[in-house]
Each structure stands twice: as structure tokens, then as C-alpha cells.
Amino acid sequence: xxxxxxxxxxxxxxxxxxxxxxxxxxxxxxxxxxxxxxxxxxxxxxxxxxxxxxxxxxxxxxxxxxxxxxxxxxxxxxxxxxxxxxxxxxxxxxxxxxxxxxxxxxxxxxxxxxxxxxxxxxxxxxxxxxxxxxxxxxxxxxxxxxxxxxxxxxxxxxxxxxxxxxxxxxxxxxxxxxxxxxxxxxxxxxxxxxxxxxxxxxxxxxxxxxxxxxxxxx
Amino acid sequence: xxxxxxxxxxxxxxxxxxxxxxxxxxxxxxxxxxxxxxxxxxxxxxxxxxxxxxxxxxxxxxxxxxxxxxxxxxxxxxxxxxxxxxxxxxxxxxxxxxxxxxxxxxxxxxxxxxxxxxxxxxxxxxxxxxxxxxxxxxxxxxxxxxxxxxxxxxxxxxxxxxxxxxxxxxxxxxxxxxxxxxxxxxxxxxxxxxxxxxxxxxxxxxxxxxxxxxxxxxxxxxxxxxxxxxxxxxxxxxxxxxxxxxxxxxxxxxxxxx
Numbered sequence: 001x002x003x004x005x006x007x008x009x010x011x012x013x014x015x016x017x018x019x020x021x022x023x024x025x026x027x028x029x030x031x032x033x034x035x036x037x038x039x040x041x042x043x044x045x046x047x048x049x050x051x052x053x054x055x056x057x058x059x060x061x062x063x064x065x066x067x068x069x070x071x072x073x074x075x076x077x078x079x080x081x082x083x084x085x086x087x088x089x090x091x092x093x094x095x096x097x098x099x100x101x102x103x104x105x106x107x108x109x110x111x112x113x114x115x116x117x118x119x120x121x122x123x124x125x126x127x128x129x130x131x132x133x134x135x136x137x138x139x140x141x142x143x144x145x146x147x148x149x150x151x152x153x154x155x156x157x158x159x160x161x162x163x164x165x166x167x168x169x170x171x172x173x174x175x176x177x178x179x180x181x182x183x184x185x186x187x188x189x190x191x192x193x194x195x196x197x198x199x200x201x202x203x204x205x206x207x208x209x210x211x212x213x214x215x216x217x218x
Numbered sequence: 219x220x221x222x223x224x225x226x227x228x229x230x231x232x233x234x235x236x237x238x239x240x241x242x243x244x245x246x247x248x249x250x251x252x253x254x255x256x257x258x259x260x261x262x263x264x265x266x267x268x269x270x271x272x273x274x275x276x277x278x279x280x281x282x283x284x285x286x287x288x289x290x291x292x293x294x295x296x297x298x299x300x301x302x303x304x305x306x307x308x309x310x311x312x313x314x315x316x317x318x319x320x321x322x323x324x325x326x327x328x329x330x331x332x333x334x335x336x337x338x339x340x341x342x343x344x345x346x347x348x349x350x351x352x353x354x355x356x357x358x359x360x361x362x363x364x365x366x367x368x369x370x371x372x373x374x375x376x377x378x379x380x381x382x383x384x385x386x387x388x389x390x391x392x393x394x395x396x397x398x399x400x401x402x403x404x405x406x407x408x409x410x411x412x413x414x415x416x417x418x419x420x421x422x423x424x425x426x427x428x429x430x431x432x433x434x435x436x437x438x439x440x441x442x443x444x445x446x447x448x449x450x451x452x453x454x455x456x457x458x459x460x461x462x463x464x465x466x467x468x469x470x471x472x473x474x475x476x
Contacts, residue, residue, distance in 0.1 A: 117319060
């Protein structure tokens with residue numbers, strides 16, 4: 001066992017996490033959430049074509065492999081004249097993916113808020129938009145934290161797929177170190193360890209957020 | 219000079235309200251008048267349409283036909299309500315729900331002030347001061363910063379009443395405000411309602427509390443199968459009901475031991 005190699009590799013791999021995996025995750029998750037809220041609202045809008053569009057989007061995203069989505073955007077789009085760099089390609093593919101999964105989570109969370117809340121909001125004179133923004137979405141946010149945290153943690157690991165379209169993130173750094181050294185088990189274990197630490201930190205963040213949002217629950 | 223006082227024009231006048239949910243014809247031509255400063259109790263078996271009428275008075279249901287006047291607002295349900303008309307209807311009356319429907323993510327003060335501040339555009343400081351004064355009146359001033367989940371059922375319902383009052387409506391609507399409460403908590407809510415009646419609030423109350431209706435209401439309407447079967451002063455409806463259906467309902471409610 002080459003412990004020196006392990007020690008030497010931790011730095012660059014962790015740096016790959018800090019400059020690749022984490023920003024890729026945060027950017028894709030934020031954009032993905034915006035897409036998801038839009039799709040969730042489209043689904044429950046009661047407007048047939050809009051909700052059909054959202055349904056089709058969600059179905060395609062959930063019914064095709066993320067790797068294929070990534071390749072279509074990075075290798076496929078140039079054929080129709082749209083050439084994107086690795087980073088934008090990865091962020092687009094990952095946020096579209098998050099959007100598809102999180103849309104259903106947010107839709108379910110909105111539908112879980114009792115009808116009486118909409119009625120009370122209407123009674124005090126709110127429009128549907130105000131009721132949604134001030135009354136329903138804040139409560140739906142609490143309901144959706146645990147499942148959205150799942151999505152976020154999956155996303156952290158899914159960013160490793162971006163290494164296949166040449167994004168320099170944690171896993172690609174590990175590959176570059178492992179290949180010449182031949183120490184696959186050591187280096188990839190280090191990479192796995194760094195992913196785990198990132199996910200642990202996120203799970204800790206989830207706990208804190210839930211406690212904060214629970215201040216009004218029994 | 220007339221020797222008799224002239225009866226004031228009703229604050230609320232509903233005529234010929236009809237409403238169906240699918241095949242279920244729940245309102246079959248309901249008239250309702252509420253004079254300013256009076257309490258009108260709506261009683262009757264469940265499914266008789268009394269709650270649907272009450273909800274129509276706040277725009278939470280839209281009748282298929284009929285007319286409604288509250289104050290200066292006149293609505294004709296035979297054509298679709300515009301957004302403005304619906305907003306005006308919400309503004310004219312305020313509802314206290316059976317299951318309070320307080321907003322769980324807002325504090326007591328937030329529940330009371332969100333309408334005045336966010337919808338009516340009143341100043342924050344003024345709305346807060348008014349809300350605190352109203353909470354003081356129902357004995358909940360010290361709960362202003364608590365969340366609804368930490369209150370008892372009776373306290374929650376009193377906050378529901380304060381939320382309605384803070385909207386400064388021209389009339390108050392109560393939809394079985396004590397039906398979901400433990401028996402020992404009913405009294406505190408009825409006490410607040412009795413006080414409001416004494417202050418001259420115009421109120422329409424759907425209730426199973428016949429004692430309350432008898433003591434506090436100025437007029438009672440007995441509903442059955444989507445129509446008002448009988449209406450009158452409480453001593454008349456309760457003491458000398460004219461219709462068989464009213465008699466049967468009162469007997470059932472008073473029970474074998476009454």
C-alpha cells in the first residue's frame with residue numbers, strides 16, 4: 001500500500017470536489033428547482049396543454065438515462081449547430097434532470113396542503129397567486145425538504161457522470177491520478193470518501209433546515 | 219310621524235339561491251335576509267344546504283342562480299362572477315371556519331395581520347396595533363408570537379375570530395365554529411361570539427348549538443333539503459315550530475333526555 005500516494009491524492013481530489021463537484025451540484029440544483037416549480041405549477045394549472053407539456057417533459061426526463069441526456073446535449077447538439085462547452089452542457093443536462101424529478105416532489109407537496117388553507121387565503125382576500133406564494137408554497141417547502149434532500153444527494157453523485165463529457169470534477173481528477181499509478185483501489189476509495197463527506201455535510205444541513213422549518217409544527 | 223320604528227333595510231339579502239354539485243341539488247331556491255346589527259342562526263340537519271349558503275356569502279361557493287346583495291354590492295349569479303365582484307364579496311364578509319384553517323407557518327399575529335397588510339395594503343404598524351388590541355379583547359394578547367399549533371382548540375378558534383374581525387368586514391360568517399371543539403372549550407368561543415353580537419356585529423351563524431341560537435340569535439332559519447322550511451324569532455321557531463320537519467329535527471337534537 002502506497003500511503004504516501006493516498007496522502008498526496010487527497011488534496012487534488014478534494015480540490016476537484018470544491019471546484020468541480022460542489023459548484024456543479026449547486027448550480028444544477030438551483031436551476032433545477034426553478035424548472036421544477038414551474039413544471040409543478042404547470043401540472044396543477046388546470047390548463048390542458050400546459051399540464052400535458054409538463055407531463056411529457058417529466059416523463060421523458062425520468063424515462064431516459066442521465067448519461068444519454070448528457071451525451072445528447074454535449075455530443076448531439078453540435079450536429080444541429082449548437083456547440084456548448086463541457087460546463088454549460090453539464091449544468092443544462094443536470095438541471096433538466098433535477099427539474100423532472102423535483103417537479104413531482106413539489107407537485108405532491110403542494111397537493112398535500114389542505115384545501116382549507118386555500119379557502120382561508122381566499123377568505124382574507126388573497127388572489128390565487130398570493131395564496132400560492134404566501135400560504136401554500138411556504139408550507140409545501142417544509143413537506144418537500146426530505147425528498148428534495150434525497151434528490152440533492154443523488155445529484156452530488158450524478159455529477160460524476162460529467163467526467164465523461166470532460167468536466168474536471170472530483171471523479172475525473174481521481175481518474176487522472178489513478179491511471180498512471182495503477183493504485184485503483186486506493187485512489188478510488190479516496191474519491192468515494194470525499195463524496196461521502198460531501199453527502200454527510202448535506203445531510204447535516206438537511207437536519208438543520210428541517211429543525212428551522214419545524215418551529216411551527218407540534 | 220310614524221309611531222312604529224321602521225325596520226332597517228337588510229344588510230344582506232339573498233334571493234332564490236340555487237346550487238348543484240353534479241347531480242346533487244343542494245340549494246333549491248333559498249332566500250335569506252339579515253338586518254344590520256342582528257344575528258341570524260342557520261340550523262338544520264347536515265346536508266340541508268346551510269353551510270353552502272354561508273360559503274356563498276363569502277364567495278367560497280358560487281351559486282348557479284339567484285341574487286345576493288351585501289351593503290352596496292349586488293351580484294347576480296346567473297352570469298359568471300368577475301374577479302372584481304368576487305374580491306368585493308370577500309371584502310364584504312369574513313368567515314370563521316369550523317376547522318379554524320389558521321395558517322400554521324405564521325404566528326398568531328401573522329395570521330391576523332397578513333390580510334390587512336398584504337391584501338388590504340394597510341400600514342404594518344397600524345395593522346399590528348389593531349391586531350394586538352383585538353387579541354387583547356379575546357384574552358390572547360400574550361400568544362401573539364406563538365404558532366397556532368401551540369394553542370388549544372378554543373384559543374385557535376378565538377384567533378380565527380380575530381383574523382376575521384381584523385379584516386373589518388361589514389358582516390361576520392360563522393360555519394359551525396364550535397363543532398370541532400372538545401365540549402369544555404365550546405363555552406369560551408360562544409362567549410366571544412355573544413360579546414360580538416352584543417356589540418352590534420351583523421352575523422350569520424351556522425350552528426348546532428341550539429342554546430346559543432335561542433339566546434343570542436335575533437332570527438332563525440331552519441333548513442332542510444336545500445330550502446328554508448321555517449324562519450322566525452328563536453322563541454317562535456324553538457317554542458312553537460309550525461312544520462313537522464322542524465319539530466322532528468328539534469326533537470332529535472334535544473334527545474330523549476331533554
